[in-house]
Amino acid sequence: MTDVSPRPTAVRPDTTPLAARLALLVASGAAFMSFLDLSVVNIAFPAITRDYPGTAATTLTWVVSGYAVAFAALLTPAGRLADSLGRGRVFLAALAGFALTSLLCALAPGADWLIAGRLLQGGAAAFLIPAGLGLVLGATPPERIGAAMAAWTAAGGFAATVGPAVGGALVEWFGWRSVFVVNVPIAALLLLAGVRLIAGDRRHGDGLPDLVGTVATGLGIGAIVAAVTEGQQWGWVDWRTLTAGIGGAGLLAVALWRSRRHPRPAIAVGLWRSRSYALVNATAFVFGAAMFAWLLAGPLWLDGMWHYSVLKSAGAMTIGAIASMVTAVLAGRATADRQRLLGVLGAVMFAAATLYMSTGVWDATPALWQAWLPAGILGGGGIGLLITVLGTTAARSLPPQRFAAGVGMxxxxxxxxxxxxxxxxxxxxxxxxxxxxxxxxxxxxVCAVIAVATAVLAAVPARAEEAGA
Incomplete structure (x- = not known):
């Protein structure tokens, strides 16, 4: 199995301090923009549902999940394609694509167009991440790579922190379409700054990624999501639900089978030969379900149950975001032997927050200080601890040259x-x-139950071992 991470070349690209700073600036800006879109759309979601009253709420959740499906399906093959075609070229093309798809979302005349735009936008974001990381790794001297990766990671964390405030202000003052329009000038500035990155571009991949496996991965994840999303409306034993669920599982099985045999796999299964790394990814998958549901449920609760304005909702959501940033910094500074304990603590904190939110204390009467504040601190703080631990553990469980592939997976x-x-x-x-x-x-x-399962997975002792090639 070949590696899917950016690989060194015989002739290193420009590694002058100016080139390294430029690559880090542009890649971090792109990471900030792509991760910001995850949080601002959650804030905008109640307004989106009001603008499309004729569309079922279950269908509109594809505005959120469609981005995640495309992002997840294309992230690994995007790294391979960036290697083959040149990271700078792919990065700039993805930036342009992200700007165009953001504009499509902003101008969407109907829900179907908006969902299609979000799918395409998630695909563009998937190319931004590995290509941007590759640019940073290629332009940064070896002794500075750790600091550069910390700065790049911080950009994503900062996006999650300021996302509620930025999204709330944009929706309140300019409407929900503005959360997509704002990406266009940002991407244009990054494009202008990033043109110089092509000068040192090198093509050093050994072929294109597995197209069949990539398509099977995307369709498989999407079909399973469709079965869960529409199952209540169609009926859990309806032929459409069963076809989507079983068909999606079958497509994922095909993608995994091909990835074990293909020299350029759609899914980096070779990395899973590290037991520690496989466990980290299983934990991330399970926790992702509870975290995404909780993050979308927050704005819906504030809007639908407490009838908060968009700005007031954004302010409330910022509580958890700030707590997450604080605990992420603390977890990042912890020693390796304490990280597993912090990961378990993060999952337990999140479980406590969601369990508390499932009780009668939470009702239609607004209770920002008595109910939302403690839940936001617990839940957001737990997310910061666990996500930081998972990312750090993923990087530590693989050889340094496979850092980008490991974080991407x-x-x-x-x-x-x-x-x-x-x-x-x-x-x-x-x-x-x-x-x-x-x-x-x-x-x-349900989120509390999932968080408890996450805590159990996070508590399993890990072994330091390298994945197979």
Missing amino acids: NVTARQSGGALGVALLAAVFAAHPGAPLTAFHTLFA
Whole structure:
């Protein structure tokens, strides 16, 4: 099995301090933009549902899960394609694609167009991440790679922190379409700054990624998400639900089978030969389901149950985002032998927050300080601890030259679980029409159960071992 991470070349590209800073600046800006879109759309989602009253809420959740599905399916093959065609060229093309698809979302005349735009936008974002990481690794001297990766990772974390505030302000002042329009000038600036990166571009891949496996991965994840999302409406034993669920599982099985044999796999299964790394990704997948469902449920609760304005909702959501940033910094500074304990603690904190939110304390009466504040601190703080531990452990469980591939696959696992989590939210609400409080309590209870399962996985001792090639 060949490697899927950016590989060194016989002739290193420009590694002058200016080139390294430029690559880091542009790649971090792109990471900030792509991860920002995950959080701002959650804030905008209630407004989107009001603008498309004729579209079922379960269908509209594809605005969130469609981005996650495309991102997860294309992240690994995107890294391979960037190697083959040149990271700078792929990166700039992905930036342009992200700007165009953002504009498509902003101008969408109907829900179908918006969902299609989000699928394409998620695909463009999937190319931004590995190509950007490859540029940073190629332009940064070996002794500075650790610091550069920390800065790149911080950009994604900062996006999650400021996302609620930025999204709330944009929606309140300019409407939900503005959360997509704002990507266009940002991408244009990054494009102008990044043109110089092509000068040192090198093509050093050994072929294109497995197209059949890539398509099977995307369709498989999407079909399973569709079965969970629409199952309540279609009927759980309806032929459409069964076809989507069984067919999706079959397509994923085909993708995994091909990835074990193909020299340029769609899924980096070779990395899973490390028991530690496989366990980390399983944990990320399971937790992703609860985390994505919780993050989308928050704005829906504030809008539908407490009737908060968009700005007030954004302010409330910022509590958890800030708690996440603080605990992420603390977890990042912890020694390796304490990280597993912090990961378990993060999952337990999140479980406590969601279990608390499933009780009668949470009702239609607004209780920002008594209910939302403690839950936001616990839940957001738990996310910061666990996500940081998972990312750090993923990197440590693989050789340094496979860092980019390892982090990318960890993000893929989390995004795949997240797509299922959003589908779960849609299914729970479809099962309780006209009873939103019951639906919210049920969803939070399910999230608590998933978080407990995450804590169990995070507590399993890991072994330091290298994945096979």
